[in-house]
Amino acid sequence: MQLQSMYQDIILDHYRNPHGRGLRxxxxxxxxxxxxxxxxxxxxxxxxxxxxxxxxxxEGMGCSISQASVSAMYDLVIGRSVPEALxxxxxxxxxxxxxxxxxxxxxLEDELEDAVAFAGVSKYPARIKCALMSWMALxxxxxxxxxxxxx
Amino acid sequence: MTQTVSRPAxxxxxxxxxxxxxxxxxxxxxxxxxxxxxxxxxxLDSGATSQKPRSVLDAERDFYENHNAAPHRGAHQxxxxxxxxxxxxxxxxxxxxxxxxxxxxxxxxxTDAVNTVAYALSNAATAKEPSFRRYxxxxxxxxxxxxxxxxxxxxPWQQLCERTGATLRWLGLTDDGRLDLSDxxxxxxERTKLVAVTQQSNILGTIxxxxxxxxxxxxxxxxxxxDGAQSVPHQPVDVTALGADFLVFSGxxxxxxxxxxxxxxxxxxxxxxxPFLTGGSMIEVVRMEGSTFMPPPQRFEAGVPMTAQVVGLGxxxxxxxxxxxxxxxxxxxxxxxYALEQLQAIPGVTVIGPPDTVARGGAVSFTxxxxxxxxxxxxxxxxxxxxxVGHHCAWPVVRRYGVPATTRATFYVHTGYDDVxxxxxxxxxxxxxxxVTPEEATA
Numbered sequence: 001m002q003l004q005s006m007y008q009d010i011i012l013d014h015y016r017n018p019h020g021r022g023l024r025x026x027x028x029x030x031x032x033x034x035x036x037x038x039x040x041x042x043x044x045x046x047x048x049x050x051x052x053x054x055x056x057x058x059e060g061m062g063c064s065i066s067q068a069s070v071s072a073m074y075d076l077v078i079g080r081s082v083p084e085a086l087x088x089x090x091x092x093x094x095x096x097x098x099x100x101x102x103x104x105x106x107x108l109e110d111e112l113e114d115a116v117a118f119a120g121v122s123k124y125p126a127r128i129k130c131a132l133m134s135w136m137a138l139x140x141x142x143x144x145x146x147x148x149x150x151x
Numbered sequence: 152m153t154q155t156v157s158r159p160a161x162x163x164x165x166x167x168x169x170x171x172x173x174x175x176x177x178x179x180x181x182x183x184x185x186x187x188x189x190x191x192x193x194x195l196d197s198g199a200t201s202q203k204p205r206s207v208l209d210a211e212r213d214f215y216e217n218h219n220a221a222p223h224r225g226a227h228q229x230x231x232x233x234x235x236x237x238x239x240x241x242x243x244x245x246x247x248x249x250x251x252x253x254x255x256x257x258x259x260x261x262t263d264a265v266n267t268v269a270y271a272l273s274n275a276a277t278a279k280e281p282s283f284r285r286y287x288x289x290x291x292x293x294x295x296x297x298x299x300x301x302x303x304x305x306x307p308w309q310q311l312c313e314r315t316g317a318t319l320r321w322l323g324l325t326d327d328g329r330l331d332l333s334d335x336x337x338x339x340x341e342r343t344k345l346v347a348v349t350q351q352s353n354i355l356g357t358i359x360x361x362x363x364x365x366x367x368x369x370x371x372x373x374x375x376x377x378d379g380a381q382s383v384p385h386q387p388v389d390v391t392a393l394g395a396d397f398l399v400f401s402g403x404x405x406x407x408x409x410x411x412x413x414x415x416x417x418x419x420x421x422x423x424x425x426p427f428l429t430g431g432s433m434i435e436v437v438r439m440e441g442s443t444f445m446p447p448p449q450r451f452e453a454g455v456p457m458t459a460q461v462v463g464l465g466x467x468x469x470x471x472x473x474x475x476x477x478x479x480x481x482x483x484x485x486x487x488x489y490a491l492e493q494l495q496a497i498p499g500v501t502v503i504g505p506p507d508t509v510a511r512g513g514a515v516s517f518t519x520x521x522x523x524x525x526x527x528x529x530x531x532x533x534x535x536x537x538x539x540v541g542h543h544c545a546w547p548v549v550r551r552y553g554v555p556a557t558t559r560a561t562f563y564v565h566t567g568y569d570d571v572x573x574x575x576x577x578x579x580x581x582x583x584x585x586x587v588t589p590e591e592a593t594a
Contacts, residue, residue, distance in 0.1 A: 002187065002188070002533055003529065003530060003533045003584060006529065007526075007529075007584070012585075037541060038524075038525060038540065038541040038542070038556060039541055039542040039546065039549065039555050039556045040525075040555070041555075061555045062523060062525070062555070063523040063524075063525030063526050064523060064525075064526050064585075065525070065526075124529075127525070127529070130525065
């Protein structure tokens with residue numbers, strides 16, 4: 001059974017007990033992203049303190065991968081600066097493009113913490129978008145929030 | 152109290168299947184391959200696209216190897232043969248749906264066929280030839296669809312309305328997955344120019360009662376387009392009995408190749424429509440100042456057509472006719488009855504769509520409590536079972552029933568009870584894997 005490689009316990013834990021779920025005030029930007037092939041949706045808000053991400057709050061519906069991904073992302077980006085968080089997002093993207101190469105996962109382990117558990121997803125092209133949706137939403141929201149603040 | 156869910160004894164509800172599944176499977180090369188580490192392929196996604204029997208593949212290969220040329224051009228022997236094969240396939244497909252040959256237009260697929268009509272109706276408004284303006288759609292006109300439509304029979308009509316200023320209206324759905332016809336007489340009215348309705352829902356499996364809709368459309372002088380993408384492959388369809396003006400369907404869902412679909416239109420209506428795509432093949436006379444067009448069906452077949460695919464579709468029709476469409480329908484009905492019973496016996500499983508086989512085809516959509524359809528599909532895939540997950544290009548339908556998505560199994564001529572049993576076992580495996588086996592709750 002190949003399933004365990006995708007559904008790591010860490011992923012299922014995040015799915016069942018999501019971290020940071022719910023929409024909160026205050027926020028500088030809110031975005032709504034959908035995955036049109038399957039109907040997964042996430043509404044995500046970003047609250048910045050200077051260039052630091054003070055809060056990411058979200059509501060969404062979707063599969064275990066998409067919901068666990070946003071929860072793991074929440075843990076990774078709170079308290080980081082926007083450029084740091086976006087760089088982490090790039091690393092996550094690299095992991096998703098790794099086609100299950102264990103060397104890539106190993107290299108990114110420290111950087112991605114729990115999110116490295118998504119390495120197994122990279123072997124399933126149809127599911128990569130599920131894992132990436134929340135990171136795309138974060139990129140979009142933080143760009144808007146940051147742009148709004150800097151202007 | 153823990154209790155094993157009672158299941159019907161093996162074979163208890165398995166009526167003998169009308170089709171010889173093992174013999175049919177031997178005709179489909181792809182069904183002999185394995186997937187996901189040596190598992191038998193259980194293909195329950197024919198509603199998305201069907202697999203192809205060897206005779207269809209052979210017909211395409213034979214065309215390319217022995218007869219390939221552009222039809223309706225050139226005077227050489229290959230051109231004659233290619234034209235002959237192309238038109239013979241048209242005749243075969245026309246006969247399959249009880250139509251006249253010149254009423255069968257080849258398109259890329261159902262989507263293309265719907266767009267051909269939708270664009271003809273807006274092009275009609277600005278057509279130079281008065282004879283092409285008869286069905287023009289404009290401000291104050293109404294187009295009627297249903298909430299059950301595949302995006303292919305919804306979005307082109309939304310776009311037609313945006314282009315022309317017409318208004319889109321729709322018939323709703325009942326809680327048990329059927330069309331709500333209670334306001335048919337007001338939704339379809341004197342302003343209605345066209346009613347577009349599916350004969351069989353790709354997600355709910357519902358087979359719609361077209362008679363009252365066609366009758367009402369006739370009363371008010373509206374055209375009727377029937378989406379046959381999920382009906383023509385699975386049941387006998389006769390355009391005369393249908394009484395509609397257009398029937399659209401795809402070759403790839405009926406054992407044929409991708410890249411070929413059919414727009415059937417009543418000749419009188421087709422003849423009064425301007426073209427959608429223009430260019431080679433469809434013209435009568437071309438001058439620098441302007442051009443005139445061929446009569447149907449050529450008027451709607453611009454460019455060198457998908458000749459090999461049309462020939463392949465002809466072979467698919469031969470294959471289906473040899474089985475008999477009544478038999479195909481009965482086969483799928485038996486499978487659907489069994490699948491509905493088995494799936495609904497699993498605690499936590501909810502079928503989205505009619506719960507019984509009355510006016511219902513072999514598309515069974517369901518949700519599993521506590522597991523997202525994507526995750527159900529992933530577990531099934533791991534077991535070699537191919538199903539569709541998501542909104543099935545019918546987003547308003549899943550929204551109507553308050554679910555984010557569904558898992559859908561669709562049946563065809565090679566489907567047997569072993570496939571349905573694999574599906575049912577797979578759903579139980581998904582419940583075990585995600586730890587949401589709700590037996591206790593219902594015991």
